[in-house]
Amino acid sequence: QPVAAELLAHLERLALVDFRDAEGVVRLQRVIQFADRLHEVNTDGVEPMDSVLEDRCLYLREDDVTEGNCAKELLGNAREKVEEYFVAPPGNIPLPKLEEGETFLQGS
Amino acid sequence: GQPLGVLDGIPIAVKDNFNTAGIETTCASNMLKGYISPYNATVVQKLLDQGAVLLGKTNLDEFAMGSGSTDGVFGPVRNPWSYSRQYKEKSVPKPHSQDEESDWVITGGSSGGSAAAVASYTCFAALGSDTGGSTRNPAAHCGVVGLKPTYGLISRHGLIPLVNSMDVPGILTRCVDDAAVVLGSLAGHDPKDSTTIQDDFKPFELPNLTDVSKLSIGIPKEYHAPGLSSEILALWSKAADLFKNAGAKVIEVSLPHTSYSIVCYHVLCTAEVASNMARFDGLEYGHRSDMNKSTESMYAATRREGFNDVVRGRILSGNYFLLKQNYENYFIKAQKVRRLIANDFVKVFRSGVDILLTPTTLSDAAPYMEFIKEDNRTRSTQDDILTQAANMAGLPAINVPTALSERGLPIGLQFIGRSFQEKQLLTVAKWFEKQVKFPMIQLEEVKRHEHNVFQHQKSASFT
Numbered sequence: 001q002p003v004a005a006e007l008l009a010h011l012e013r014l015a016l017v018d019f020r021d022a023e024g025v026v027r028l029q030r031v032i033q034f035a036d037r038l039h040e041v042n043t044d045g046v047e048p049m050d051s052v053l054e055d056r057c058l059y060l061r062e063d064d065v066t067e068g069n070c071a072k073e074l075l076g077n078a079r080e081k082v083e084e085y086f087v088a089p090p091g092n093i094p095l096p097k098l099e100e101g102e103t104f105l106q107g108s
Numbered sequence: 109g110q111p112l113g114v115l116d117g118i119p120i121a122v123k124d125n126f127n128t129a130g131i132e133t134t135c136a137s138n139m140l141k142g143y144i145s146p147y148n149a150t151v152v153q154k155l156l157d158q159g160a161v162l163l164g165k166t167n168l169d170e171f172a173m174g175s176g177s178t179d180g181v182f183g184p185v186r187n188p189w190s191y192s193r194q195y196k197e198k199s200v201p202k203p204h205s206q207d208e209e210s211d212w213v214i215t216g217g218s219s220g221g222s223a224a225a226v227a228s229y230t231c232f233a234a235l236g237s238d239t240g241g242s243t244r245n246p247a248a249h250c251g252v253v254g255l256k257p258t259y260g261l262i263s264r265h266g267l268i269p270l271v272n273s274m275d276v277p278g279i280l281t282r283c284v285d286d287a288a289v290v291l292g293s294l295a296g297h298d299p300k301d302s303t304t305i306q307d308d309f310k311p312f313e314l315p316n317l318t319d320v321s322k323l324s325i326g327i328p329k330e331y332h333a334p335g336l337s338s339e340i341l342a343l344w345s346k347a348a349d350l351f352k353n354a355g356a357k358v359i360e361v362s363l364p365h366t367s368y369s370i371v372c373y374h375v376l377c378t379a380e381v382a383s384n385m386a387r388f389d390g391l392e393y394g395h396r397s398d399m400n401k402s403t404e405s406m407y408a409a410t411r412r413e414g415f416n417d418v419v420r421g422r423i424l425s426g427n428y429f430l431l432k433q434n435y436e437n438y439f440i441k442a443q444k445v446r447r448l449i450a451n452d453f454v455k456v457f458r459s460g461v462d463i464l465l466t467p468t469t470l471s472d473a474a475p476y477m478e479f480i481k482e483d484n485r486t487r488s489t490q491d492d493i494l495t496q497a498a499n500m501a502g503l504p505a506i507n508v509p510t511a512l513s514e515r516g517l518p519i520g521l522q523f524i525g526r527s528f529q530e531k532q533l534l535t536v537a538k539w540f541e542k543q544v545k546f547p548m549i550q551l552e553e554v555k556r557h558e559h560n561v562f563q564h565q566k567s568a569s570f571t
Contacts, residue, residue, distance in 0.1 A: 003428075015382065015427045016389075016408045017420040024421060027485060031378070031425045034489070037371045038441050041448065048443030049450060051273050051303070052502030052527075053260050059302045073146040077393035086391050093402035 002029060013095060115293055116159030121225040121234040124165040125172050126277070127266040128152055131162075135268055136180025137170045139414030140394045149266020150298050151235060151277045158293050163231050166221025170416050171385070172237055172270050174484050175245055175491035177220020178476065179418050185220035187213045187250055187473050187517075188228035193550040194516035213473040213517060216249035216491070218242040219278060223250040226280045227549060233290050236278035239270050240373055240488070241468075241495025243278025244522060247507040248468035251518030251549060253541075255279040255287045256495075258528045259502035260305045262291075263298030271380040272303070274499040284508065284538040288314050291530060305528075312531050317539040321355035326461035330366035333493050337471040339513055344467050347510065347521055350543055351465070361461060363452040368445050369497040370489055375429050375442035381419075382426025388414060418484045450501040457526050463536050464524040467494055472513040494522065504530050506537050509546040518546070 008025060012018045019025050071084055080087040111117075122128060125135045127145035134140045148156065156162065169179045178184040189195050190212035199211060215224050219236025223246035226234050236243040238256040247254020255278060262277045269275055277294065281287045292311025298304045327348055332341065352358045390396030390410035397409035415423070429438040456464070469491065479487065498505040504527070507520040523540070525533030 011424050011427050011431075015420075015423045016404065017411045017415060017423050018408070019424065020412075020417065020420070024417065024424070027421050027483070028424055028428065031374065031421075031485065032428065035371060035375050035429065035438055035442075038368065038375065038438065038445055041365065041368055041441075041445050043441060043444035043448065046444040046447055048440050049447035050443065052450060053303065053305065056260075056305060059297070059299070059304070059306055061299050070146065074392070076146070077143055078391065079396040088391055088403045089400040089406045091403040093404070095402075095404050095408065 003032070112157070112159030113293070114158055114289060115155060118160050118233065119163045119231040120155055120160045121163050121166050121222055121231045122152055123168055123172075123219050123222045123234070123236050125168060125237055125268045126152055126235060127268070128162065128165065131165065133165065133268070134181070135171045136168050136182055137414065137416070137419070138181050138395055139388050139411075141181070143394050147266065150263035150300060151294050152266065154294050155235075155290075163225075166219070166225050166234060168221055169218035169418070169484070171268070171419050172218040172239060172242055173381075173418050173422060173488075174217045175241070175488045176214045176479050176484075177217035177246065178214060178480060179416060179484050181416070184476060185215045185217075185224050186476075187215045187220075188224050188551065189213065189251065189473070189517050189549060191551055192516065193552050194512055194547070196516070196552065198514065198516035210477060211475050213475050214249065214479050216246035216469065216473060218246075219254075219280065220246045220250075222280050223247055223252055223254065226250070226252045226282060228551065232281065233286055234280045236280050237267055237270070237275060238278040238499065239275050240377065240492040240499055243280060244468050244495050244505060244507040244520075245491060247280055248509070248520030248522075249473040249518060251509040251520070251546060253281050253284055253287050253509065253537075254507040254520075255281075255291065255534075256498060256505045257291065257295065257530060258504045259499075260303055261295050261309070261504075261528060261530070263294075263301040263304050265298055265300040269384050271377050272384070273376070273380065274502075276499075284506070284534055284541050285314055287506070288312065288534050291534075295530075307528070314531070314535050314538050317535050319355070320351060320536075320539060323351070323356040323536065324460050324462045325351045325356050325358045326361040326456055326464045327358065328361050328363045328366065328456070328464055328466060330363050331466040331494055333367075333470065335470045335490065336467060340467045340469070340471065340519055343511055343519055344465070344521060347465060347540070347544075350540070359461070361456045361459070361464070363449075363456060363497065365445065365449045365452050366497055369449050369500050370493055372442045372445045372449065372500065373492065373496050374425075374489070375438050376446065378422045378426035379429050379439050380426070381422045382430060385415070385419065385423050390414075421485065446500050449497055453497075453501045453503060453524075462526075463533060466522045466524065468507045468520045468522040469494065472515055472517040472519055498524050503527055504533050506533060508537050508541050508544075510544050512547060
């Protein structure tokens, strides 16, 4: 069954990307339909697998500082900055609630 | 002077999703256009330490998502074989008025640029990445060796991640011996990548195998996938016979969950992508939108402007599968199916099989005009079917160019080995390579439109 409009809006909000057009929504429907095939497989008693290296111990190094002091290089790639700060527009402003059929950005 | 290392002076190319200090790294996306990496990926550093010469960064599908190298912001990659005598001889001659350039074929993807660079003799080796077949697929279409090492053998530090639990740096070369040399320079524990294993790695030289009678080659029947071209099926069969006639044990085996690996991949991949792409918000690096009403609207606008439809589609799908109501049914379910797929391989290798032999692709390279008739997601679903399971299980796999198709284009076959047994895998691959004697590409001059000017310059050089 088709994905509800509220769910689509919710996804756009979580992902902070938009579907752009109806085709994008159709693509999502197809992906879900495709993924439903997973339910044909019997996985009773099977543990989920996070990593193929699950039988090994993860490498942990000593908690010592070995590199850093490169603020200048790192700031070099940011467009908006002030001294050693990255500058963001004001936060705590929620994205506006949408009318049906709208996405966040009216044609950017 | 002293040579810096075994790769001193060797020209190499690096896929543009590896960070290269002081050099733009874009992942073929608007999101990272203008991004100058402040550091070298570990694999890049290792190559440079050996004295390798970086010729350039190669084109790819945007953020390595795709199986054609057609969806990057710099445009599609053209397979050098499109300009080979072998392909042109077999092409239906076109009427003069029609654009001669319209029947070029794709490289496959997503490491198409790297494969094309090696195939066209512009460098000796190239780095690609392999998450679902992205190194082996273009290797097959471009007639080069494409090695996907075992997950955990080579550092991913500096490789812009797609799927953290499946990504590996891939190696593209013209012959198996070269792949072993490059592997020798790259493999080994990296403290900066905690997912690299801590075992000691010793670089090796490949022996010249003459006796294959102790080998057991497995032919997984599920790899006779729907859509497999009859040509490739015949070639696969011929290869199996080659081993049989040389005395190896060749048996049919079963990997029952093979057909689910693509579905599983689509869920796990999109979920990890949704997470990995979250870092691109315009604040610290990359593209930043002019929208500045609020942090969130700036993020949303930046991501809309920076990512193409393919990337955005995957992010949205991933977020869907990670919703509370879907997490158990899709994400966890896919992780369980992943274990079943990995176990299939364990069972087969435990039964005495040393190496698996399968096709790499369903057909030879498609013409670009044909390929773009279906969307990226559909294509990936079709094209990754033979390569994806090795990523699920983390196993090493290699494409070896085998023969030319009826259209004069390369076809490759794939060998899949046991975890961390690259030496055995490459030894067998080298033996096979020697038997099949894949032909060299015969590149013709690309005809120029300014034909007259060219002629004039030519005669001028004789006076």
